[in-house]
Amino acid sequence: MRLYAFLLVLSSLMLLSACNTQAIYQDDLYNPPVYWGRHVVKPGETLYSIAWRYGRDYRELGNANGINPPYNIKAGQVLRLDLRGNVTSAGQTGASNKPSAAPVPSRSASRQPAPRPEPKPTVSRPPDRSSPLTGQSQTVSNVNWRWPHVGTVIAGYSTSGKVNKGIDIAGKEGDSVRAAASGNVVYAGSGLLGYGNLIIVNHNEHYLSAYAHNRKILVREGEDVKAGQVIAELGNSGTDRPKLHFEIRKNGNPVDPAHYLPSR
Known part of the structure; x- marks a missing residue:
C-alpha cells in the first residue's frame, strides 16, 4: 500500500510539472472543458479568465453562480463549475424548478477530446483594406x-x-x-x-x-x-x-x- 501511495503521488507530481507551457497545446487531464468541482477565486482573476481556464462560456459560468453583468467577483469567492440546480444572490445552491442551462456532463466528460472544429464562418461583407498592420481586415x-x-x-x-x-x-x-x-x-x-x-x-x-x-x-x-x-x-x-x-x-x-x- 505504501508503494502504491508513493507511485500515485509521484505520477501526480509528474503530471503537474508537465502542465506548464504544454497546458495550452496538449489535450491532457487538465485541459478544459470542466463541468465538475469548484474554483476559489484568486487575487487578479476575473470571471473571464476563470471561464477561459476551464473552457467555459463566461455568461454560462456566471449564470451557474448567480453572477450578473458586469460579472464582478472577489478573491476568496467560491465558484461552482457544475450546472446543477440554481444559485441565489448570496451564492447558495438551491433547488430549481427550471431545467438546467445545459445537460450535466459526467466527470469523465471533462477529459474527452476537443470537439471537431466548426465549419468556416460566412464572411458577412467584403474585406476592409484599411488595416495598417497587414493591408486588410x-x-x-x-x-x-x-x-x-x-x-x-x-x-x-x-x-x-x-x-x-x-x-x-x-x-x-x-x-x-x-x-x-x-x-x-x-x-x-x-x-x-x-x-x-x-x-x-x-x-x-x-x-x-x-x-x-x-x-x-x-x-x-x-x-x-x-x-x-x-x-x-x-x-x-x-x-x-x-x-x-x-x-x-x-x-x-x-x-x-x-x-x-x-x-x-
Whole structure:
C-alpha cells in the first residue's frame, strides 16, 4: 500500500510539472472543458479568465453562480463549475424548478477530446483594406478581424495529435502585438498556466480573443481597445522562444483563427 501511495503521488507530481507551457497545446487531464468541482477565486482573476481556464462560456459560468453583468467577483469567492440546480444572490445552491442551462456532463466528460472544429464562418461583407498592420481586415460574425502580428505562423490550430487551441506567430522580443478587433480588455495578467503574460479581449457576447507570452502588457483591465491598437510587446513569457500565441473563442470554445483572419 505504501508503494502504491508513493507511485500515485509521484505520477501526480509528474503530471503537474508537465502542465506548464504544454497546458495550452496538449489535450491532457487538465485541459478544459470542466463541468465538475469548484474554483476559489484568486487575487487578479476575473470571471473571464476563470471561464477561459476551464473552457467555459463566461455568461454560462456566471449564470451557474448567480453572477450578473458586469460579472464582478472577489478573491476568496467560491465558484461552482457544475450546472446543477440554481444559485441565489448570496451564492447558495438551491433547488430549481427550471431545467438546467445545459445537460450535466459526467466527470469523465471533462477529459474527452476537443470537439471537431466548426465549419468556416460566412464572411458577412467584403474585406476592409484599411488595416495598417497587414493591408486588410475581414468581417466575420459582425467582428472586423485583422492579424495581431505580421510574423510567420509557426504552429496552426489543431484538435488532434499535438493539440493547439490557437496559432503561434513568430516574432522578435519587443515586437508590437495588436488587438485583432475592437473590444474591451477583460483580463490582463499572468495567472493562467502556460500562457505567460496574457491579455483577453471581449469583442461581443460571443467572441473573445487572447494574446499570450507577452514581454510587457500595455493595457489595463476594463480598457476599450481599437482594432490594430498596440496592446503588448511580444515576448517569451511561459514559452521557450519569442512568439505570440493567439486564440479566438466562440461561446467559450476554441475555434480556428484562420477561419476569421483575412488571407495574407
